[in-house]
Amino acid sequence: MLVVYLMTEMEERSGPPITLIDPIDMSKLDPTFRDEIKSMPNGEALSACFACSTCTAACPIANMWKYKPHQLIRMILLGMKEEVLSSNEIWLCLTCYECQERCPQKVRVTDIFFDCKNLAAEEGKIPPNVVALAKELLTKGQLYTVTADWEREDMGLEPEVPGLSVEAVKTILKDTRTRKIVGGDE
Amino acid sequence: MVTYNLYIGCSVPVNYPNYESAMIKVAQAYDMELIYMEGVACCGSPNLRAFDHTGWMTVNARTLAIADKTGYDIVTPCNGCFGSLKDVHHVLMHDDEEREKINKILKKENLEFTGVAKPRHFVEVLYHDIGIDEIKKKITKPLDGVGIAIHYGCHLLRPGDVTEFKPEYLQELVKVTGATVIDYPLWKQCCGATVLPVNEDIAIRLARDKVKSMKESGAVFATVVCPACGNQLDLQQLGLKESYGEVYNLPVLVYPQILGLALGMDEEEVGLGMNRVPADPILEHLSD
Numbered sequence: 001m002l003v004v005y006l007m008t009e010m011e012e013r014s015g016p017p018i019t020l021i022d023p024i025d026m027s028k029l030d031p032t033f034r035d036e037i038k039s040m041p042n043g044e045a046l047s048a049c050f051a052c053s054t055c056t057a058a059c060p061i062a063n064m065w066k067y068k069p070h071q072l073i074r075m076i077l078l079g080m081k082e083e084v085l086s087s088n089e090i091w092l093c094l095t096c097y098e099c100q101e102r103c104p105q106k107v108r109v110t111d112i113f114f115d116c117k118n119l120a121a122e123e124g125k126i127p128p129n130v131v132a133l134a135k136e137l138l139t140k141g142q143l144y145t146v147t148a149d150w151e152r153e154d155m156g157l158e159p160e161v162p163g164l165s166v167e168a169v170k171t172i173l174k175d176t177r178t179r180k181i182v183g184g185d186e
Numbered sequence: 187m188v189t190y191n192l193y194i195g196c197s198v199p200v201n202y203p204n205y206e207s208a209m210i211k212v213a214q215a216y217d218m219e220l221i222y223m224e225g226v227a228c229c230g231s232p233n234l235r236a237f238d239h240t241g242w243m244t245v246n247a248r249t250l251a252i253a254d255k256t257g258y259d260i261v262t263p264c265n266g267c268f269g270s271l272k273d274v275h276h277v278l279m280h281d282d283e284e285r286e287k288i289n290k291i292l293k294k295e296n297l298e299f300t301g302v303a304k305p306r307h308f309v310e311v312l313y314h315d316i317g318i319d320e321i322k323k324k325i326t327k328p329l330d331g332v333g334i335a336i337h338y339g340c341h342l343l344r345p346g347d348v349t350e351f352k353p354e355y356l357q358e359l360v361k362v363t364g365a366t367v368i369d370y371p372l373w374k375q376c377c378g379a380t381v382l383p384v385n386e387d388i389a390i391r392l393a394r395d396k397v398k399s400m401k402e403s404g405a406v407f408a409t410v411v412c413p414a415c416g417n418q419l420d421l422q423q424l425g426l427k428e429s430y431g432e433v434y435n436l437p438v439l440v441y442p443q444i445l446g447l448a449l450g451m452d453e454e455e456v457g458l459g460m461n462r463v464p465a466d467p468i469l470e471h472l473s474d
Contacts, residue, residue, distance in 0.1 A: 096376035097344030142228035176241035
C-alpha cells in the first residue's frame, strides 16, 4: 500500500505558519547599516559571507544565543540595525576569535562584533556592568589598583607599581566616548 | 644583554605579583634587561575596545609611542595587554588614515607612533630571542616528564594574522623544562574571562569545561601565560565545588614559575604560595 507522508502544510491551518525565526519587519530595515559596517576598518569582507554557519559551529557559546553568529552577520547584511545593536549577543561575545579564525570567506566576525558594540555604545545601548568598567577606567585610569602591597613586597617587588601613571589614560578617555558613556562630572 | 621595555599592565602587578617576580627572575637568568615603562597605565583590555574604539586606540598607541622613543621592543606577561598592543600596532602599521588621526592626538604630548618598538609576549621573546637551546643549557632541575596542559589564551593565538604566535612556541618551552605536554580536546577554547562582567554563569561554565577537559586528559598541572586566564582556571576552580559539585585539584602555574623551578629556584622565589589551588606538588616532580 502506498504510504503518503503528510507535509506540515497538509495539516489544517489555524494560525500563521510555523517559522524558526520571527518574521522580519521590512519597514524597519536600514539599508545603510551594511555600508556603515563595511566602511569600518574590519568590515571589508562582510558581503563575502555565504551563510555557511562555520562561525556558529566554532563559537563555544552559540548554543546559548538567540541569534547565532552567522545570523547576526546575515542580519547586518539585511539591515536589521535595531535588532543587532540591541542584542545581548554582541556583549556576550567572548572575543575568542574562534569564529573569525575559521571563516572560509575571511569575514572578520569578531572584529565586526567589536564595531557593533561601539555603534551600540554610541546609542547608549550598553550593559550596566560594562558602564561600571568604563567608570573605573575614566576615574582610576586602570581596571585594577594595588590594595595588598605587602603581597608585592613579599615577592621582592616595589610596593608601588614602577612607572605607573594613570593621569594620561584618564585625560585621553575624557575626550572620547568613555566620558559620554559614564556621563556626569566624572 | 638585550634590553626591553616592560609593560606590566594592571592585572599582573595587582593580582599576580608572583607572575611578575618569577618573570623578572627568569629574565635575569637569561641576561635580559627588563625596564619598567615610565608613565603608562592600563591597556583598557577588550572591554575598552568594545565601547570606545578611539580611546582604546589612543591609549595603546601612546604606550607604543613611548616605547618608540627608546627603540626597545615592549615585553608583556599579559595576553590582554599583548592583544591590545599588537592589534593597535597592526592597525597603525596598515592604515595611514588612522595613524594620522591618532598621531594628531599624541602630538599634544609630543609623542609619535613610528612602529619601531614591537609589542611582544614574554614567552614569545623567550622562544625567539633566547631560544630553546640556550634555555636548555641553564636547566639544572628538570621536571620528571609530568603531564602539563597548556592554556594559551585566545588573545595570544588569535587572530593569527595579527598575533603571529604559534602554539609550538609554548609547547617547546614547556618541553624544555622536562615536562610532557598533554593534548586535550578543549585546548583552543576560551577561559571565559572576557564575558565575566556580563554573564558570570557562562564565564564559570567555560572555566569548568576547560579544567575538566585538562584533568580528564591526564594533566597533573596546567600552565597559563595571562592573569585573566589564570584567574579563571585557578581562582574560579575553587568555586566549582559549590556551583558544580566538582573538585579538580588541578594546580595552575604561570609559565615562568615552571621554568624558574627547572632553573633551580625554590618555591618561595617563584611565589608558589600565592597560587590558589595548591601548586607545591610540582616540587615532587623536580629531579634532584
